[in-house]
Amino acid sequence: MTLLDVRDLHVDYGGIRAVKGVSFQVGMGELVCLIGANGAGKSSTLRGLSGLVAARGMVNYAGRELTGSPAFERVRAGLVLVPEGRGIFPMLSVDENLSVGAYARSDNAIEADRERVFSLFPRLAERRRQAGGTLSGGEQQMLAIGRALMSRPQLLLLDEPSMGLAPIVVQTIFAVIRQVNAEGVAVLLVEQNARAALQLASRAYVMDSGAITLSGDAKTLLGDAKVRAAYLGEA
Ligand code: ATP
Numbered sequence: 001m002t003l004l005d006v007r008d009l010h011v012d013y014g015g016i017r018a019v020k021g022v023s024f025q026v027g028m029g030e031l032v033c034l035i036g037a038n039g040a041g042k043s044s045t046l047r048g049l050s051g052l053v054a055a056r057g058m059v060n061y062a063g064r065e066l067t068g069s070p071a072f073e074r075v076r077a078g079l080v081l082v083p084e085g086r087g088i089f090p091m092l093s094v095d096e097n098l099s100v101g102a103y104a105r106s107d108n109a110i111e112a113d114r115e116r117v118f119s120l121f122p123r124l125a126e127r128r129r130q131a132g133g134t135l136s137g138g139e140q141q142m143l144a145i146g147r148a149l150m151s152r153p154q155l156l157l158l159d160e161p162s163m164g165l166a167p168i169v170v171q172t173i174f175a176v177i178r179q180v181n182a183e184g185v186a187v188l189l190v191e192q193n194a195r196a197a198l199q200l201a202s203r204a205y206v207m208d209s210g211a212i213t214l215s216g217d218a219k220t221l222l223g224d225a226k227v228r229a230a231y232l233g234e235a
Contacts, residue, residue, distance in 0.1 A: 003028045003155055003186050004049075004079075009057035011044040018044035020210035021057070026155060026188050031181045033189040033197040033218065035231055036207035042190040043084050045207070046157045049188075050074055050081035062154065076104050078154030082161065084190075086144040090133025094124050097132050097143055101150030110150070117146035120176050138169035145176065155186045162193045174200055194231040198222040206231070 004026040011019035019041040026032045034042050048055030051071035059066040061079055074080075088097050098117060102110045118125035121142040127135060132143060141161055148156060158177065162170040174196060181187050191197035198204055198218045206214040206227065214221065221227045228234040 001028045002026075003030070003062060004188070005058075005060040006049070007058040007060075009045065009048055009055055009059065011041070011048040011053055011055045013044075013053075018210055019048060019055070022205075022207070022210075022212045024205050024212060024215065026186050029181070029184050029186050030203065031177075031187045031189065031201050033191055033201035033204045034207060035191055035194040035197055035204060037231075038192070040207040041210040042207055043159050046081055046083075046159050046188070046190055050079065050157060052081070052083075072104070075151055078152065079157070080148045080151050080153035080155070081157040082144045082148045082159060084159040084163065086140045088132040088135075088140050088143050088147065090131060092132055094128045094130055094132060094135070094143055097147050098150050101147035104151065113150055113152070117149055120149075120179065121146055138165050138173070141165065141169075141173055142176075145173070145180075149180065153185055155188065156180065158187060158189045160190055160192060162191060162196065170196065194227070195222070198227075 002025050007023045008021045009019055010021055022045060034045065036042055044053065047053045049059060051069065051074050057067065061077060064077065066074055089100065098114055123139055124142055124146055127139065132140065135143060161173050177187060178200060189197055189201060198221055201218040204215065204218045204221050205212050
């Protein structure tokens with residue numbers, strides 16, 4: 001069943017047309033990746049979906065038309081972005097950053113979810129009273145994902161979670177993404193690290209200059225000669 005149905009999405013920054021009419025879908029519980037070169041419009045697509053920038057087109061999520069609805073309403077509906085650069089609050093502690101993720105909730109499972117985040121990322125538990133800004137890059141990425149999980153997403157939009165991290169840390173982050181997805185959370189993953197993303201996802205879309213130029217089964221794209229040459233660094 002389709003969870004997110006995007007049709008003809010456009011994002012402009014003044015005269016710059018960053019996203020030029022993309023259409024794609026994410027199924028319930030599916031892990032889909034969006035790959036492409038720098039400046040292809042991947043981040044802008046995620047920002048448009050999360051309501052952080054104005055977008056034109058149709059965004060149907062869980063049977064609801066979201067185009068034009070404010071960002072907080074999308075979070076409340078379960079559509080949650082983990083932005084590029086993480087966007088954690090450097091002066092707040094790990095615990096406080098996680099609480100920010102649960103700000104729209106009033107149920108009594110918040111503490112259980114916090115413990116769940118700590119079991120996914122034991123390093124965060126060890127540093128729970130430490131200020132976010134003092135964490136390493138990898139720990140900040142873990143915190144950004146943990147904070148998003150605190151809002152109980154149904155669809156997680158991840159913008160370059162591997163950026164600037166050592167391979168071993170990337171493995172930890174990707175293992176958690178896989179686990180969260182296995183528990184039923186759908187994921188739309190934007191990555192420069194195309195190989196790792198294609199290995200993790202079931203389906204993929206390739207973006208180039210604001211448009212989707214290729215799509216299909218992730219394993220098939222991993223073996224595609226054009227993809228290998230353009231995005232996997234193979235001649
Ligand atoms: P990257 O991996 O570098 O983030 P991307 O595929 O995510 O690349 P976007 O960041 O969405 O691409 O950028 C798409 C285009 O929009 C680029 O030409 C970029 O320079 C431009 N752009 C992005 N953000 C802004 C902004 N705030 N103002 C003006 N132009 C922007």
